[in-house]
Amino acid sequence: MIDQSTSNKARLLISCSDQPGIVASISEYLFNHGANIIQSDQYSTDPEGGMFFMRIEFALPEFEERFHSVREDFSAIAERFHIDWRLESERRTKKMAIFVSKEDHCLLELLWRWRSGELQVDIPLVISNHPDLREIVESYHIPFYHIPVTKETKAEAEAQAEKLIKEHKADFIVLARYMQILSSDFVDTFEHRIINIHHSFLPAFIGANPYKKAFDRGVKLIGATAHYVTDDLDEGPIIEQEVLRVNHRYSTEELRVAGRNVEKIALARAVNWHVNDEVLVHKNKTIVFN
Amino acid sequence: MIDQSTSNKARLLISCSDQPGIVASISEYLFNHGANIIQSDQYSTDPEGGMFFMRIEFALPEFEERFHSVREDFSAIAERFHIDWRLESERRTKKMAIFVSKEDHCLLELLWRWRSGELQVDIPLVISNHPDLREIVESYHIPFYHIPVTKETKAEAEAQAEKLIKEHKADFIVLARYMQILSSDFVDTFEHRIINIHHSFLPAFIGANPYKKAFDRGVKLIGATAHYVTDDLDEGPIIEQEVLRVNHRYSTEELRVAGRNVEKIALARAVNWHVNDEVLVHKNKTIVFN
Amino acid sequence: MIDQSTSNKARLLISCSDQPGIVASISEYLFNHGANIIQSDQYSTDPEGGMFFMRIEFALPEFEERFHSVREDFSAIAERFHIDWRLESERRTKKMAIFVSKEDHCLLELLWRWRSGELQVDIPLVISNHPDLREIVESYHIPFYHIPVTKETKAEAEAQAEKLIKEHKADFIVLARYMQILSSDFVDTFEHRIINIHHSFLPAFIGANPYKKAFDRGVKLIGATAHYVTDDLDEGPIIEQEVLRVNHRYSTEELRVAGRNVEKIALARAVNWHVNDEVLVHKNKTIVFN
Amino acid sequence: MIDQSTSNKARLLISCSDQPGIVASISEYLFNHGANIIQSDQYSTDPEGGMFFMRIEFALPEFEERFHSVREDFSAIAERFHIDWRLESERRTKKMAIFVSKEDHCLLELLWRWRSGELQVDIPLVISNHPDLREIVESYHIPFYHIPVTKETKAEAEAQAEKLIKEHKADFIVLARYMQILSSDFVDTFEHRIINIHHSFLPAFIGANPYKKAFDRGVKLIGATAHYVTDDLDEGPIIEQEVLRVNHRYSTEELRVAGRNVEKIALARAVNWHVNDEVLVHKNKTIVFN
Known part of the structure; x- marks a missing residue:
């Protein structure tokens, strides 16, 4: 590297x-x-x-x-x-904050690519609404902040997260399967600097439980979409998409397990392009120069 | 063969x-x-x-x-x-009726696979709401019927098509980019025996102009979906799907041109599986044994 | 799970x-x-x-x-x-020994799939000819054995490995980028029970430095091949292959980095199928029932 | 268009x-x-x-x-x-000569893309060492020349082909499954202006009968390679490659049938890039700007 x-x-x-x-x-x-x-x-x-x-x-x-x-x-x-x-x-290494919940596959993919030198960023902090992934994150010597979120504490939790991000001077945020919807205010503060991974081939299966919906619809390919977060849920500019062939034998749970492998790959690619300044946003679309 | x-x-x-x-x-x-x-x-x-x-x-x-x-x-x-x-x-070769409009790529893919022996069917007739593809079809010594469809003549046109299909003893119908919506009556008559190719990765971009919608959304993959036709437009059981990588440089027209190559492949595969009795339908999903 | x-x-x-x-x-x-x-x-x-x-x-x-x-x-x-x-x-969980050298991507993919419950095996031990990955392995509470291999000590090292495998009752061995060629004797002892990942689309680029060869040849896709190990180097029965699109901009080093993502996926799939008893070997080919 | x-x-x-x-x-x-x-x-x-x-x-x-x-x-x-x-x-439309033998799938793909306006070339002539495809070619109002080739008449046949190509002012030649090896002299005359489709994922399965070799080796993906022709058989600069997933159920014949669909797609893409001046050759590699 x-x-x-x-x-x-x-x-x-x-x-x-x-x-x-x-x-x-x-x-x-x-x-x-x-x-x-x-x-x-x-x-x-x-x-x-x-x-x-x-x-x-x-x-x-x-x-x-x-x-x-x-x-x-x-x-x-x-x-x-x-x-x-x-x-x-290129001398100024970007600082990436990671938001997670309980699932670790996207987090671990990013951490692995970071440690192997494939993803050239600093990771000053990881924030989670659950305590589960603390041990993993800290084993990489990265500060882990547990900020629980409830309907009542959401505004406060976001304010706390924003404060931490600014203290740690993070340049952008990656939602690595973070299962909370961010407020408009928060999103606007970090315009085109929050990357999310949605676990479907958008615009198919917008919203919750995409693998259940994919199972019900009987699709023959499942997908994942990495995109910048905007106020409209799952409607932000798409950076990268990837798909995987499945068949009638997959249960919803098996779709979910198989889908993790496309989620982590689509997200890791998108993050890499963002870090290398290869993505420009125009209206609701991206120009990816690579 | x-x-x-x-x-x-x-x-x-x-x-x-x-x-x-x-x-x-x-x-x-x-x-x-x-x-x-x-x-x-x-x-x-x-x-x-x-x-x-x-x-x-x-x-x-x-x-x-x-x-x-x-x-x-x-x-x-x-x-x-x-x-x-x-x-x-296997001795009884299935008879396939093809419905087309003006675009020839799906038709030609089926005709080529049929003539090469890859697709083991008889093709007793092709029906079109436009006269444009007559010459091509007849060059394969296949009867071509031009049945124009307007809002007023739709019922009559479908009756005429149904009569021809029965006269020619066709077992099933392939809509090879046929740009008319069939009535519920017609669809019910040939339940699980009409295969359509939709020019998007369903359920994304249901309905008209999917390539325009794909362009507007800025997707990074486009797709095509072969499915059995039911009363609900673009909601029938999916048989096969295929995708193709695109990028920001593709205009709507270039998406359309590129998409033809996934449309024809997804359709040809689905037709082949149907012909080989590899597809079972259960509720709104398919079991494909291959 | x-x-x-x-x-x-x-x-x-x-x-x-x-x-x-x-x-x-x-x-x-x-x-x-x-x-x-x-x-x-x-x-x-x-x-x-x-x-x-x-x-x-x-x-x-x-x-x-x-x-x-x-x-x-x-x-x-x-x-x-x-x-x-x-x-x-299914009650008897298979025991998998992993052999590694210095590269960690295949090892980590297996460990992650194992911990997430996607790969249902026990991992009684990891053996390496280098000490580098000890910390990672032990953080998963898996015994790590460093067995250096030189030309002179090869027979002895293999004997030691075989002893450990038997003591730990491992059913099969995965070479997760293990950069040593095993002797015929060792291979014969574990016939059809050693899975290797070769970092090329076999039979292209057999032997050492496949990414350098791929670079020199100017291929537009690189690949990886998971196969059972036999006496003939890189000639054993293929279980799974995967490819990735590349272009003229990739240096040998960049091919190597990109290739890691297909290596780990092809290997993880092959291991999963082996664990689920979905692979049968006949002569030099596999029948994969999945 | x-x-x-x-x-x-x-x-x-x-x-x-x-x-x-x-x-x-x-x-x-x-x-x-x-x-x-x-x-x-x-x-x-x-x-x-x-x-x-x-x-x-x-x-x-x-x-x-x-x-x-x-x-x-x-x-x-x-x-x-x-x-x-x-x-x-862009005003000067390139002239493409096509060489074929008996198989028609690559020829038909090129003709279809040409007629649909997707491939913007003129096709002044088709040359074949067999008479079989005359009718198809002439139905497109393209002159068809049957030039049989035997070991004895090879030099003479090539001279005749070269004369025709020059008379028709063809800029480049596409070998659309032309089953004859061209002489060094002929190849040198049209350096970097002859595109061949090889029916394997080069450099795997160089030479004759690649599908038989793929069957014997038990590969899980088959491929096709479009490349410029040089003196070294199957060693010229690669323009494009494509692959297709297969499994143990495919006979050699079924691999051949399935492979036609990747051959025609890889060739058509390569020809399109050549026509749009998107391919530069450096030593034995291509730079493809697209």
Whole structure:
């Protein structure tokens, strides 16, 4: 795995109205700052007047000295083209908070990928509405906070979670089979920074008990969907989906057991793309550059 | 491919309440009639008092002489166990009517598999509410009937179709992207004998324009679903589903084009299983023995 | 998950020359002993004189009293049809030894499936030629034995491993990315009871460094193969294979990282099928009844 | 589908040593010529001194007047960076020759995709070493040439084929299950312009009878590989691969029948990418930009 702390790579992400000269201006700009473009992806919703999205990964020799000037000087271009942008240094490792309930498969997949270096994040904390997974989490030397949630204490519990997230400076939140619906306020605070795994192939089987519904409907494939959380339950921008073949012999319980393996894979992929700044959100859809 | 006309194979399909001794009685029965079991599949919804389903494929030496006595004598066992059953000889090739509109990909896939011997059916007729595909169908020496359908003529058109299907002795109907909704009466006449291909991964995107809906939702996989037609639109028992990975670059039209390749494959598989008597229907689900 | 200790289920596995009356005799036999067949699968290599394979899962009321007489009385049928057979009670949980080296992904997948109840085995011991994974294994309260292997000590190391396996009464061995080639003697001792995961889609890329070879060849899919170990390296009967789409952007190292996710899934499925007595071996191929 | 004859789109493909400033220079160049970049993909084998590959799709207003000057003026940049390049106008439809033998599934898939507008090529001729598929081909109003090949007449047959291809100005050749090995001379004449479909998941089962070999080895997935043809049989750069799950019940013949459906899909995808200039070849590997 890469030693991120000495990486000289950065990523520029851009959204704006499509207009002539954007690519030329940006690539000239980067060249003038001594950046060497490693990878570049772009997408236009409509080449004749739609939205334009771009992700450029570049290497920057003498990173320390130059990175800040690259960032500061970019505002002139951004203004000219009315660009919505962000610049991310690979040296700054993102901090990921994980929310769990009782099921451990998604949590363990993330922890394993993190420890193996496949998922390059810091995990400053895990929050759960149940105490069950404390031992596992702490065995990885990660702080575990048990915040029970009832109808009455929900607002307070969310306030407590938000406080912890801010104290630990987490950049984004992964709901790794967290079985509580978050309030609009909480969701808005972390817009496009909460990733959920829904245990169905959305938009099929929205809501509770998707495996029961899949069993009742007699589907021949089950799925899982990783998406950003919005106010509309299970309606947020989809990042990744995966499916698995099943048949009439699967009981609801067996669908649930088999489904765990697609849930954890779809979630892990989505988290990885988010961490690598490969996902842009536009309205209710994602552009995934990978 | 097998020469079906001299095949000595038959298939026995069974549904009943689960009860001790069924398998023993049936296998003893077949053994006493000189049948050699080639393949046998069974499924119980609940071993302690649910439904029991079985498909037995067997070879019968001296087929001509014995087949009818196998059929006739079976009624004693069937009565004893209250079995719902059918016995199919591989010698009798099923007759398949195809309904189409303007799109040809599902039709052509079926015709190709039929001509190559992969799909062992007779195709006595193709019915369409549009004249467009006449030339293709007739190039295969298959009668093509153009029956236009309007709101006013629908009942009459269905009556005409039903008459043709009966004249041609078709056993079942495949809706190969037929863009008309059939009436309850018509559907009831051919219960579990009409196979439709829906251009989405049901139950996602029920109804019209599924690719437009898939585009709007930003899904990362598109699908197709082959199912038996019932009174409830897109709610019939699912036989087969298939999916295909897509991404943000696909327009609605490109989803539609890509989707044709999963539609034709899912439909062709489902038709093949139906033809080989591998599908049993129980309530709103299928048991597929393959 | 099922409480296996009070399960009243058993599985009968059968291999013999195909001959009339086998199915009838066995199902009558089971019926006479009061067994209720839950699932039955069979396969003939050639209905006219090939090999016949069968797996029957049945429930047995009054299990304690009857199971031994079912087993003992079966020998008469077995002799009559020259059947190679085994009868497995679900009450007896199989014991699985795991061999690892330094990579932990396959080990952790097995441990996770085991702890979640998805994989119903006991794990009496883990053996490794490296000390690295001791802590993980012992955190699951499973004995870990470090047996270093060098060219000189190989025979001795294998003898030590064999002794431990027998002391712990392990029924079968899983090589969860164990990077040592076992001797013919060792392999013969545990015939069809050692499952290996090879990190390629066999027979492509036999031998060492398959990801390097896959990179050099420029394949568009990578794979993994779970198989029983035989004397011929990477040539044993294949139980399961899985693949993953890749592209030109993957370095050898990235193929290796991505490949871990197919390795662990293919291995876990194969182990599960072995544990559930769903795999029969015939010559160099497997019959998998599932 | 697009009306290509009035399209104002073009594609620039580039291979060279990686060096700073390439992207900036090319995007500035295109901007100065009034081109609007629609999509851009790039890949470096090694950002610090490897090979650099790029595909840029752009729209050019006033196409007629400008396209030639875009092409001519590019040579200055190409010289400066030692770029190996080609510029393709979407207005010029590529001409595809198809070689077949007796099996029709790949041929029909290509013809269907061509007629439906999914595959935007002209098909000036089909060449076959057997007369069997003449009627089908001619029903599409495509000239069919029967050129029998024996060991003795091979050189002569290839000369005749080459003459026809040149007369019909075909740009590239698709071997749609053409069961003859082409000579080195013929292959060299059409370097990276002959696409073959091999009926296995290469490099597994190189050479003849891959389905027989797959049956004997007992694989659980079968595959197909579309690749550019080189002197080394089945060793050319892989463009696309696809697989299909099978099991012990498949005979060699059934593997062959099932395999046709992956062959035709893998081939059709590869041909489509080639036609859209999405494939670059470097040594024995492809870079597929899609």
